[in-house]
Amino acid sequence: MYMDKKVNAKGQTLEEFLAAYNPAKYRHPAVTADCVVFCGDSVLLVRRGNHPYIGELAFPGGFAEPGESTETTACRELEEETGAVGVPMRQFYTASTPGRDPRDWTVSVCYVAELGEMPSVAGGDDAADARFYRCSVRDEDGLTVLTLSGAETTEVKLLVKRDAFGKVDVNATEVLGGGMAFDHAKILLRAMEERN
Numbered sequence: 001m002y003m004d005k006k007v008n009a010k011g012q013t014l015e016e017f018l019a020a021y022n023p024a025k026y027r028h029p030a031v032t033a034d035c036v037v038f039c040g041d042s043v044l045l046v047r048r049g050n051h052p053y054i055g056e057l058a059f060p061g062g063f064a065e066p067g068e069s070t071e072t073t074a075c076r077e078l079e080e081e082t083g084a085v086g087v088p089m090r091q092f093y094t095a096s097t098p099g100r101d102p103r104d105w106t107v108s109v110c111y112v113a114e115l116g117e118m119p120s121v122a123g124g125d126d127a128a129d130a131r132f133y134r135c136s137v138r139d140e141d142g143l144t145v146l147t148l149s150g151a152e153t154t155e156v157k158l159l160v161k162r163d164a165f166g167k168v169d170v171n172a173t174e175v176l177g178g179g180m181a182f183d184h185a186k187i188l189l190r191a192m193e194e195r196n
Helices: 014-020 070-082 184-194
Strands: 032-040 042-048 061-063 090-095 106-115 127-140 143-149 155-157 172-175
Touching: 032 184, 042 070, 061 070, 070 106, 070 127, 090 184, 106 172, 106 184, 127 184, 143 184, 155 184
Parallel strands: 032 106
Antiparallel strands: 032 042, 032 061, 042 127, 090 106, 127 143, 143 155, 155 172
16 A cells, blocks of 8 residues: 655654544445436336335345445346346435435435346345336426336425426425335436436
């Protein structure tokens, strides 16, 4: 390891600083990755098989393992939960609002993919089911309604707020009802707008 001989305001070299550094001084969030996989006007979703949000729709995704990049996490979770492999994805958003996951403080790095044809998928690992849902958006009485049509139809009502760049503000937008886990309805809405 390269050790710099420069000193900080306390007179410590990098080696001395690292020896005295206490990583427990700062609380660390859990890191997750989520996959927003589009094929035409449909998106790949799983039905959660465990708490929290058991039975609700969510993106394939999950916790990063020690030493794993979020890119690797995204590919691993997508394969474990849906069976889809070799899906090229790019990072598009980081969800970090405190309280977005009732279990603990989590930061999710979100990836997006555009597929030309739907691969065969099936629920696996902690996903009770996996399938593509046709997604559409409409305005209704000042609210945005996100409709997901598949084996059944789910409608999520949102009071959308925009950030300084005109994009869906995932932190400020409110979900007023629906059946999507975590903040995934807000992230999906932002991903749908960004692909246009």
